[in-house]
Amino acid sequence: MANELRLVEAIRTTLREEMERDDRMVVYGEDVGVDGGVFRATQDLIDEFPERVHDVPLAESAIVGMGVGLAAAGMNPVPEIQFQGFIYQGFHQLQQHAARIRSRTRGRYNCQMTIRTPYGGGIRALEHHSESFEAGFAHIPGLKVVVPATPADAKGLLTASIRDPDPVVFFEPTRLYRAMRESVPEGDHVVPLGEAEVVQSGEDVTVVAWGSMRRAALDATTSVDASVEVVDPRTISPLDSDAIVESVKKTGRCVVVHEAPRTLGVGAEIVARINDEAFYYLESPVQRVTGYDVPYPFFARESAYLPDAERIERGIERALAG
Known part of the structure; x- marks a missing residue:
């Protein structure tokens, strides 16, 4: 079976299904709770999972850094950075800690965390809202960088990212959020990372x-x-x-x-x-x-x-x- 979904709806569906599957998973970020995120990707999740969906202050370094701590404690954090242009304050947490934990501890620990963020232009946004800096993140050993282009891939790739034992930055093209509808498989749908x-x-x-x-x-x-x-x-x-x-x-x-x-x-x-x-x-x-x-x-x-x-x-x- 399949549903006709927009990309943003596929993201929301995946988050809901993965939270139902994994009670270690937490979703948090700026305005992701009550308002459902700036693009409504997390709409209504706080009503279904009030103990695991949280609004947080505007502090990207703390958002990413808290995820490192949560992952180290055995949780599965999926924070949202409101726009990719705001993520640079948390870049050092990604580069110096999240991506290095497995290497630093010789494999004793890992950092299971997926950072979601809208990226790219095409929506006539303000300064710092249309960044496309995937190359900078791809330069960090130990960090995976994923970019979906369709609703079906959004679900399959996000599912794979959330289940991956290592940190993933998941770039969601802003102008594709509501650009098209596509048949998206129901239930467990995984697109392996690293396969074109x-x-x-x-x-x-x-x-x-x-x-x-x-x-x-x-x-x-x-x-x-x-x-x-x-x-x-x-x-x-x-x-x-x-x-x-x-x-x-x-x-x-x-x-x-x-x-x-x-x-x-x-x-x-x-x-x-x-x-x-x-x-x-x-x-x-x-x-x-x-x-x-x-x-x-x-x-x-x-x-x-x-x-x-x-x-x-x-x-x-x-x-x-x-």
């Missing part, structure tokens, strides 16, 4: 895209006179290099798309891995279609910053022309 999905099969060029860029990439393929394969990594760390490399070996061309700034982004790492493992299969240089190396602009200039179908189409054409 070939969203669309093709023969001429591979496009690698995640989050809201997956939808933009699919839109771009409708205007290109070529057979385009679209691969969604779904997990930025660990990254499924094998799936990407196998696709590039088949097509001989590749375009990597992300909305984060270009320099030192995840796209650069993907290009490096393709060069390491599939260089002699390439028919042209790998192209990148990304955000620009500037602070995320105010909403009046947002559409000029974000990669769209037209920019992705031009990137595909460059790859085909090479």
Whole structure:
């Protein structure tokens, strides 16, 4: 059986089901209780689990740090950071403690914690509300970084993240929360972390895209006179290099798309891995279609910053022309 759900509804459903399954799980964050979160992802959970859903002060370092302590005490914390641009105050807790506990204790302890946060642009938000900094978190050994792009993946990936014994940062693309409805399996639905999905099969060029860029990439393929394969990594760390490399070996061309700034982004790492493992299969240089190396602009200039179908189409054409 399956339900037609939006991405935000799939998140809420997963949290409810996992709280029913695991009485160690606690949900907390700014306004997640009474108000149900800024995007209503936790709406009504406090009524069902009044002892395990909590509003907390605006203190991101404390939100993440408290999760480290809860995990060490045997709980399964799932805090929400209201927007990814606010998480930097808790970055040191993630880097210095959450991600290091297993290594620091030689495997005696782990930090089972999933930090959920909306990320990315496209909703005409204020400053610090549209950040796309997944590359920074992927640079931390011991920390997993997950980005769903569909309601079904949101449920499957969040379930896997909550059950994972190590810390996970779960980035939820804000402009996809209510962008579409999709059939989402009922009951236990798990999408393993570290496994990419070939969203669309093709023969001429591979496009690698995640989050809201997956939808933009699919839109771009409708205007290109070529057979385009679209691969969604779904997990930025660990990254499924094998799936990407196998696709590039088949097509001989590749375009990597992300909305984060270009320099030192995840796209650069993907290009490096393709060069390491599939260089002699390439028919042209790998192209990148990304955000620009500037602070995320105010909403009046947002559409000029974000990669769209037209920019992705031009990137595909460059790859085909090479």
